[in-house]
Amino acid sequence: MNRLRIASLLALLTLAGAASAETLLIDRVQQENKAALPTRGMTMAQVQARFGAPADRLDPRGGQKQQWPTINRWSYPGFTVYFEKDKVVDAVANKADETEIGPKPAIR
8 A cells, every 4th residue: 555655656756746847837926017908998009009900900700699709819929809799708828838737729
């Protein structure tokens, strides 16, 4: 029984060591200033006034049914903003580089 516990502990330590060598997107985002991202409820005009024109306006998604709102996405170098109608519903940090683990870049 003790050997099983020791083997499990060693396996966990090995996995923890491998994971700590990688940069996690969530760790970087938690350290960054939250004011650097648009906040929920801002309008498209407010986002553009504060952060400038987006690098790319991605194709809208959704809207096939009335209960499925159309979601517009604006891509900036450091983050992607998601709008329902003209209001921000979320802003997500983009990967800093290819080695960072986190969401994939927005799909066109």
